[in-house]
Amino acid sequence: MRLIGGLLGLILGVGLGVLALLGLGLSVAPIFSVWISIMQPLATALNAVALAFADAVVIAFGLGPAARFILFAVPFLAAWGVITLLIVTLFYAAAAVVVWPYPPDPDPTLPTPPVQVATTALERLCLGAMIGIASGANLAMWWSGNTLAATILAILAGLLFLAVLQPVSSSAIFKAVAGNLGWLMPMSWPTTIIGVVFAFYAGFLGLRDFGIAAFRFDFTTGTIEISARIFPAATWTGFTLGNFTFQRIPPGAALPAPPHSFFAPSPSTHETGHVLTNALMGWPFLALSGIDENYVRTTSAFAYSELIIVGHAQEDDRWYIEMLDP
Numbered sequence: 001m002r003l004i005g006g007l008l009g010l011i012l013g014v015g016l017g018v019l020a021l022l023g024l025g026l027s028v029a030p031i032f033s034v035w036i037s038i039m040q041p042l043a044t045a046l047n048a049v050a051l052a053f054a055d056a057v058v059i060a061f062g063l064g065p066a067a068r069f070i071l072f073a074v075p076f077l078a079a080w081g082v083i084t085l086l087i088v089t090l091f092y093a094a095a096a097v098v099v100w101p102y103p104p105d106p107d108p109t110l111p112t113p114p115v116q117v118a119t120t121a122l123e124r125l126c127l128g129a130m131i132g133i134a135s136g137a138n139l140a141m142w143w144s145g146n147t148l149a150a151t152i153l154a155i156l157a158g159l160l161f162l163a164v165l166q167p168v169s170s171s172a173i174f175k176a177v178a179g180n181l182g183w184l185m186p187m188s189w190p191t192t193i194i195g196v197v198f199a200f201y202a203g204f205l206g207l208r209d210f211g212i213a214a215f216r217f218d219f220t221t222g223t224i225e226i227s228a229r230i231f232p233a234a235t236w237t238g239f240t241l242g243n244f245t246f247q248r249i250p251p252g253a254a255l256p257a258p259p260h261s262f263f264a265p266s267p268s269t270h271e272t273g274h275v276l277t278n279a280l281m282g283w284p285f286l287a288l289s290g291i292d293e294n295y296v297r298t299t300s301a302f303a304y305s306e307l308i309i310v311g312h313a314q315e316d317d318r319w320y321i322e323m324l325d326p
Contacts, residue, residue: 001121001122001124001125001128002124002125002127002128002131002164002165002166003128003164003165004125004128005091005124005125005126005127005128005129005131005132005164006128006129006131006132006135006161006164007128007132008125008128008129008132009091009128009129009130009131009132009133009134009135009136010132010133010135010136010139010161011132011136012087012129012132012133012136013132013133013134013135013136013137013138013139013140014032014035014136014137014139014140015035015038015039015136015140016080016083016084016087016133016136016137016140017136017137017138017139017140017141017144017186018032018035018036018039018140019039019042019043019080019083020077020080020137020141021140021141021144022036022039022040022043022044022047023043023046023047023050023076023080024073024076024077025047026144027144027146028140028144029140029143029144029146031143032140032143032144035140046076046079046080047072047076049075049079050072050073050075050076050079051072053071053072053075054068054069054071054072054075055068057071058071081190084133084137084284085284085287085288087133088130088133088281088282088284088285088288089284089288091126091127091129091130091133092126092130092284092285092288092292092304094122094123094126095122095123095126095127095130095304096292096303096304098119098120098122098123099117099119099120099123099304099307099321100117100302114310114314114315114318114319114320115318115319115320116311116319116320116321116322116325117307117319117320117321119321119322123321127308127321127323128164130281130282130284130285131160131161131163131164131280131281132161132164133281133282133284134160134185134187134188134280134281134282134285135157135158135160135161135163136161137186137187137282138154138157138160138185138186138187138282139154139157139158139161141186142154142157142186153184156181156184157181157185159177159181160178160181160185160279160280162174163178163280163323166322166323169280169323169324170311170322170323170324170325170326172220172326175220175221175276175312175324176219176220176221176222178276178279178280179218179220179221179222179223179243179272179275179276179279180219180221180222181222181279182222182242182243182275182276182278182279183222183243185279185282187282187283188242188243188278188279188282188283189242189283190242190283191240191241191242191278191283191286191287192241192242192243192244192278193242194241194242195240195241195242195243195244196242196244198241198244198246199224199226199244201230202226202228202230202246203215203226203228205228205229205230206226206227206228209228209229209249210227210228210249210254210255213227213255213259214226214227214228214255216259216262216268218262218268218272220262220263220272221262221272221275221276222243222275222279223243223244223245223262223271223272223275224243224244224245225244225245225246225247225268225271226244226245226246226247227246227247227249227255228246228247228248228249229248229249229250229251229253230246230248230249231248232250232251234248236248237267238267238268238270238271239271239274239290240271240274240275240278240286241286242275242278242283242286243275243278243279245268245271245272245274245275246271247260247267247268247271264314265313265314265315266313269312269313269314269315270309270310270313270315272312272313273308273309273310273311273312273313273324274286274289274305274309276309276312276324277289277305277308277309285305286305288305289303289305289306292304292305292306293305293306301318301319302319304321306318307319307320307321308320308321308323308324309324311323311324311325312324312325312326314326
């Protein structure tokens with residue numbers, strides 16, 4: 001069922017990619033002609049609203065062409081993002097509800113060792129759809145680039161679609177390829193761009209307090225990890241923004257010694273699981289992950305996204321879904 005859902009998502013994802021390209025006035029590969037005809041009216045409408053806003057601001061403040069493009073692109077991409085997020089939310093919510101209804105959370109007494117959660121055909125269909133949406137959008141955006149490099153990246157975007165197959169998604173080699181490719185996939189960029197911005201702040205604090213030891217790179221997932229004394233009043237250990245992970249060091253505490261492993265269950269491995277889902281299912285899934293963990297579930301361990309990444313991290317005392325299970 002994950003493959004069937006993936007094919008459905010792939011079709012939807014290509015449509016979303018075409019919508020983004022049309023709205024921004026970029027070329028679209030002729031192979032997507034069906035989606036061009038479907039999405040052109042919506043792209044034109046969104047484009048008109050965004051341009052009207054941009055022109056009003058440009059005239060009011062006497063700004064130039066570069067500012068006009070930015071003022072147009074930001075609201076258009078925001079509208080496109082809302083549409084994309086709503087579509088992914090439907091699949092995420094359906095998958096989450098059929099695994100464990102909302103509310104209540106199950107018995108908070110956690111199992112030892114990790115226990116695989118029983119899933120359903122609907123959950124696997126929805127999971128495949130979310131993989132397909134990201135792959136399809138990435139494919140459409142890169143395929144329309146009309147350069148050799150863009151064509152290669154489109155093929156690599158299609159490669160990520162293979163995550164709909166369980167033997168592939170659980171492979172350490174595939175996860176290494178997928179995580180590193182996340183840097184190059186447009187559906188991963190929104191969260192990674194935010195990660196870049198936050199990395200300047202966290203990186204400054206980490207470098208100040210711990211030197212170069214605050215920075216690590218995990219080649220098995222393409223992750224840059226920064227450890228710093230951020231959010232001193234918080235109780236959690238870390239979070240993820242695109243291909244960046246941030247480990248919170250409590251005030252006055254030193255870096256873990258030895259450092260957390262990227263090859264065994266640890267807080268670092270846990271966060272790299274989020275990096276993988278960002279690469280395979282894009283920024284909407286990572287955004288929904290944060291909402292689910294912090295505002296929907298009373299216990300974050302039962303959030304749907306957490307069940308998936310624990311399969312990768314293989315942490316004790318946790319339930320998991322098999323997708324990334326090695």
